Amino acid sequence: AKGHTLVIPKQHFTDIHQADAQSYASVAAAAKEVADLLHERLGSAGTTIFQMNREAGWQTVFHLHMHVIPRWDNDGLHKPWDIAPASDVDLREVLQQITK
Numbered sequence: 001a002k003g004h005t006l007v008i009p010k011q012h013f014t015d016i017h018q019a020d021a022q023s024y025a026s027v028a029a030a031a032k033e034v035a036d037l038l039h040e041r042l043g044s045a046g047t048t049i050f051q052m053n054r055e056a057g058w059q060t061v062f063h064l065h066m067h068v069i070p071r072w073d074n075d076g077l078h079k080p081w082d083i084a085p086a087s088d089v090d091l092r093e094v095l096q097q098i099t100k
Contacts, residue, residue, distance in 0.1 A: 001077060003038045003070040007031045013064040015053040024064075027051075031066040044070035048077070 007030045013019035019027075035047045050067040052058040058080075071077065 001069050001071070001075060003042050003044070005034050005038065005068045006065050007034055007068060008063065008065040014062050015057075015059060015064055016051065017053065019064055027064065027066055031068050034068045038068065038070045042070050045073055046071040 007027055009019075009023060009027050011023065013023065016024060031049055035049060038044060039047060048067075048069040048071055050069070051065070052060075069077070
C-alpha cells in the first residue's frame with residue numbers, strides 16, 4: 001500500500017513478550033507520529049496499524065516492529081478475519097483463566 005511504513009526500535013526485541021513496557025510504549029508512540037504524518041501528507045481516509053508476535057501471530061521478521069498502513073476506500077486490502085461475537089460461555093472461560 002502507498003506509504004506502508006515500518007516502525008522499528010534500534011534495540012533488539014524479538015517480540016512484544018521480550019520488550020519491556022516502556023520500550024513498547026516508545027514504539028507505539030513513534031507509530032502514532034508516523035500515522036499522523038502519513039495521514040496529513042498523503043491524505044489517507046484511514047490507517048491500519050499491525051504488530052504481530054511469534055509465528056502463530058503471523059510474525060515473519062523476528063524483531064519487534066509495527067506496520068503503519070495508510071488506507072483509502074476500495075484500496076484492495078482486506079481484514080484477515082471475519083468479525084463474529086464470542087459466546088458467553090467462551091467469554092466466561094477466558095475470564096476465569098486470566099483472573100486466577
